[in-house]
Amino acid sequence: MANPLKQxxxxxxxxxxxxxxxxxLNFLFVPIYTRTLTQMQYGVVTEFMAYIxxxxxxxxxxxxxxxxxxxxxxxxxxxxxxxxxxxxxxGLNLAFLACMVAFSGPLSAxxxxxxxxxxxxYVASILFCDSITAILFAKLRQEHKAVKFAILKxxxxxxxxGANLVLFFVYPAQPDFTYPIFAILISCxxxxxxxxxxxxxxxxxxxxxxxxxxxxxxLPLMVAALPGVANDFLDRVLFRFFDTSxxxxxxxxxxxxxxxxxxxxxxxxIQMFRYAAEPFFFQRAKDKGSKELYAVVMEYFTAFCGLVLxxxxxxxxxxxxxLGRDFxxxxxxxxxxxxxxxxxxxxxxxxxxYKLSGKTNMAIWITLAGLLVTIVVNVxxxxxxxxxxSAFGHLASYLVMxxxxxxxxxxxxxxxxxxxxxxLLFLLMGITYAGLYFCDLRVDSTLPKLAVNTMLxxxxxxxxxxxxxxxxxxxxxx
Numbered sequence: 112m113a114n115p116l117k118q119x120x121x122x123x124x125x126x127x128x129x130x131x132x133x134x135x136l137n138f139l140f141v142p143i144y145t146r147t148l149t150q151m152q153y154g155v156v157t158e159f160m161a162y163i164x165x166x167x168x169x170x171x172x173x174x175x176x177x178x179x180x181x182x183x184x185x186x187x188x189x190x191x192x193x194x195x196x197x198x199x200x201x202g203l204n205l206a207f208l209a210c211m212v213a214f215s216g217p218l219s220a221x222x223x224x225x226x227x228x229x230x231x232x233y234v235a236s237i238l239f240c241d242s243i244t245a246i247l248f249a250k251l252r253q254e255h256k257a258v259k260f261a262i263l264k265x266x267x268x269x270x271x272x273g274a275n276l277v278l279f280f281v282y283p284a285q286p287d288f289t290y291p292i293f294a295i296l297i298s299c300x301x302x303x304x305x306x307x308x309x310x311x312x313x314x315x316x317x318x319x320x321x322x323x324x325x326x327x328x329x330l331p332l333m334v335a336a337l338p339g340v341a342n343d344f345l346d347r348v349l350f351r352f353f354d355t356s357x358x359x360x361x362x363x364x365x366x367x368x369x370x371x372x373x374x375x376x377x378x379x380x381i382q383m384f385r386y387a388a389e390p391f392f393f394q395r396a397k398d399k400g401s402k403e404l405y406a407v408v409m410e411y412f413t414a415f416c417g418l419v420l421x422x423x424x425x426x427x428x429x430x431x432x433x434l435g436r437d438f439x440x441x442x443x444x445x446x447x448x449x450x451x452x453x454x455x456x457x458x459x460x461x462x463x464x465y466k467l468s469g470k471t472n473m474a475i476w477i478t479l480a481g482l483l484v485t486i487v488v489n490v491x492x493x494x495x496x497x498x499x500x501s502a503f504g505h506l507a508s509y510l511v512m513x514x515x516x517x518x519x520x521x522x523x524x525x526x527x528x529x530x531x532x533x534x535l536l537f538l539l540m541g542i543t544y545a546g547l548y549f550c551d552l553r554v555d556s557t558l559p560k561l562a563v564n565t566m567l568x569x570x571x572x573x574x575x576x577x578x579x580x581x582x583x584x585x586x587x588x589x
């Protein structure tokens with residue numbers, strides 16, 4: 112590629128196709144869920160999805176990033192790298208699945224879901240399939256097979272969508288909270304089956320020495336990623352214990368989750384970016400001027416995230432109509448969650464220093480600090496403020512981790528971020544947000560309000576673009 116930023120942007124767009132489709136379809140199901148399921152039922156779905164998200168990190172052992180490092184390392188055989196990772200993950204997840212099947216009855220009863228032991232088996236089976244395919248998807252990313260990646264992800268997404276449609280609109284029984292999770296299981300099984308030819312072509316081999324080295328590198332990343340995922344989902348688990356201000360914590364959790372879904376656009380862009388950026392950063396690490404390039408990426412990323420945040424806030428009156436009437440009470444937390452996810456994306460950028468330098472153990476302390484903030488905010492404030500404590504817990508946690516990571520990165524792997532320029536972007540975003548808020552207070556009619564909001568958001572886009580274009584971007588190794 113003549114310009115590395117164009118390569119990154121191109122792959123981000125391809126990876127993002129499946130992510131966009133997944134998020135859009137997931138978002139389009141929110142009106143169905145929030146109009147078909149009760150607040151309490153949707154809260155139960157949210158609780159089990161939180162367990163899946165947290166356990167996925169543990170059961171992959173951080174080997175996705177470990178594969179990127181060792182497959183790019185001189186003297187290592189990529190085939191042995193991915194074989195070792197795949198066999199390790201397969202063995203661990205098979206043991207986990209067997210344990211969950213054996214103890215599904217007592218576990219479901221202890222959780223208060225007597226008679227739903229199949230949910231435990233569904234969750235364990237989803238984790239088994241997803242953990243194996245995570246390594247195979249990482250291999251596609253490493254090989255820059257973005258199109259194949261997107262096709263397989265799309266098939267998985269469409270399968271889940273079809274299963275949901277059949278269960279909710281064709282199956283004669285009354286819809287309940289098992290349907291969305293069973294639909295995910297069907298899609299995960301199909302995705303794993305589609306990868307069977309790739310597994311056979313890999314011709315699995317075992318190199319115990321290589322696997323040990325990969326685990327030494329990857330396990331700290333897994334431990335570090337766990338608090339990060341917990342920051343996203345632990346609050347859902349804590350509702351069971353600390354949301355004492357409501358009669359049914361599952362119902363409040365359902366309202367909160369529905370509102371958080373409206374912040375999906377920010378998470379969508381961050382996921383797209385991460386798929387392409389992680390291998391990109393590793394492969395450019397040895398280029399002349401790579402650190403300067405990383406700094407420029409951060410600026411463009413921040414500016415675009417600001418545009419996403421302002422766009423959702425500016426059109427929130429329309430976007431909120433996707434929720435069932437009973438779920439719209441939680442819409443006020445959407446701006447807080449948007450800013451939280453923006454900081455999470457910026458944290459990904461500034462945290463690349465410990466991955467590129469091999470100091471992955473530092474990640475543990477950074478993310479543990481964030482997890483501590485999450486726990487304290489939720490435990491102290493959730494009994495009184497319910498899901499508002501969860502939203503601000505996200506914001507406080509990501510901010511603490513971002514500051515710590517940026518500070519340590521400047522010490523151990525300096526990247527010349529232009530913090531004044533980034534600060535100006537936040538200033539522009541803050542001024543625009545204030546304008547949107549003032550417009551919401553002063554303008555009652557929908558169409559004039561949308562017109563003013565569009566003008567304000569467009570102004571932010573133009574001004575941030577002008578600010579960024581003041582510094583030309585050139586190829587680092589020229």
